[in-house]
Amino acid sequence: MSHLSVTKESDIAASLRDAGLRPTRQRLALGGLLFAKGNRHVTAESLHQEVNKTSGHVSLATVYNTLHQFTDAGLLREINVTGSKSFFCTNIADHHHFYLEQDDELIDIDGENIRLSGLPTPPDGTRIDQVEVVIRLKKDQ
Amino acid sequence: MSHLSVTKESDIAASLRDAGLRPTRQRLALGGLLFAKGNRHVTAESLHQEVNKTSGHVSLATVYNTLHQFTDAGLLREINVTGSKSFFCTNIADHHHFYLEQDDELIDIDGENIRLSGLPTPPDGTRIDQVEVVIRLKKDQ
DNA sequence: CTGTGTGCAAACTCTTTGCATAAGT
DNA sequence: ACTTATGCAAAGAGTTTGCACACAG
Numbered sequence: 001m002s003h004l005s006v007t008k009e010s011d012i013a014a015s016l017r018d019a020g021l022r023p024t025r026q027r028l029a030l031g032g033l034l035f036a037k038g039n040r041h042v043t044a045e046s047l048h049q050e051v052n053k054t055s056g057h058v059s060l061a062t063v064y065n066t067l068h069q070f071t072d073a074g075l076l077r078e079i080n081v082t083g084s085k086s087f088f089c090t091n092i093a094d095h096h097h098f099y100l101e102q103d104d105e106l107i108d109i110d111g112e113n114i115r116l117s118g119l120p121t122p123p124d125g126t127r128i129d130q131v132e133v134v135i136r137l138k139k140d141q
Numbered sequence: 142m143s144h145l146s147v148t149k150e151s152d153i154a155a156s157l158r159d160a161g162l163r164p165t166r167q168r169l170a171l172g173g174l175l176f177a178k179g180n181r182h183v184t185a186e187s188l189h190q191e192v193n194k195t196s197g198h199v200s201l202a203t204v205y206n207t208l209h210q211f212t213d214a215g216l217l218r219e220i221n222v223t224g225s226k227s228f229f230c231t232n233i234a235d236h237h238h239f240y241l242e243q244d245d246e247l248i249d250i251d252g253e254n255i256r257l258s259g260l261p262t263p264p265d266g267t268r269i270d271q272v273e274v275v276i277r278l279k280k281d282q
Numbered sequence: 283c284t285g286t287g288t289g290c291a292a293a294c295t296c297t298t299t300g301c302a303t304a305a306g307t
Numbered sequence: 308a309c310t311t312a313t314g315c316a317a318a319g320a321g322t323t324t325g326c327a328c329a330c331a332g
Contacts, residue, residue, distance in 0.1 A: 021287095025330090060290095060322090083221045083225070083297080084296085100267065115257070126278040126279065134273045137268065166305085185297080226297090289326105290327095294324090295322080296320090297319080298318080299319085305311085
């Protein structure tokens with residue numbers, strides 16, 4: 001339950017504590033990469049490579065664990081556009097995505113711009129958890 | 142390039158030939174299951190089990206190959222809602238989906254009912270390939 | 283100290299691939 | 308006959324798990 005563009009390490013530590021997560025070296029390193037700059041879209045693999053180039057070593061298993069813990073804590077959102085890997089998105093506000101098929105890359109679309117009308121009512125006994133709009137883009141030619 | 146609710150085996154054979162696919166026993170069996178009844182959502186695994194209960198044996202690799210060939214031919218649409226497996230949908234008209242998280246199940250939403258407004262223009266050099274709306278549903282309580 | 287967190291390697295799921303055999307035209 | 312399709316088993320990608328060791332409070 002925190003702000004998104006937390007820059008100072010102490011703020012990240014506080015967000016982690018709020019989420020019931022001990023601010024370990026690994027979590028601080030990953031949180032630093034994820035929340036320092038603006039909105040980002042990472043995969044476990046891409047974040048793993050990044051953290052091991054900049055901060056110290058973090059194992060891939062820990063990257064997976066941490067991404068899921070951050071997601072459960074509401075600090076990240078998980079997005080699935082391809083059948084294989086998952087993206088994790090640091091923008092937890094209501095928003096949608098362009099997906100550049102050739103580059104396998106996501107681009108945020110601000111949520112307030114898009115309006116959906118004519119949604120049918122969900123089946124009985126269910127409620128809407130999330131509305132995901134993915135606009136797949138192909139490069140011209 | 143064909144109709145969806147093809148019932149007769151000869152029609153399926155014709156659709157396959159139109160798509161440049163030889164009407165083999167396996168493709169006819171899978172096509173029969175996919176296109177005989179109304180709109181369906183299958184996974185490779187579910188279709189594999191189904192075909193091996195009803196028609197003769199078809200290997201899982203062939204089910205995968207066939208699903209992709211049918212998709213390339215425009216007879217199916219591939220949908221990704223979870224990071225792991227893919228769904229294949231026999232409804233190739235413009236439409237969207239409810240996703241029942243607890244049951245890992247898709248439900249069609251007719252495309253003409255939903256209207257999206259406020260879509261930003263795609264980045265330069267790209268064009269919209271497809272707009273996918275997935276409404277994730279949770280069961281009450 | 284005590285309980286969490288981490289790293290490694292192995293396991294697991296879904297999917298793709300290589301190659302010999304079978305089947306369609 | 309000639310070509311394409313199939314089946315199997317192996318390999319591949321992405322992810323998860325079990326367990327011993329390390330670290331935070």
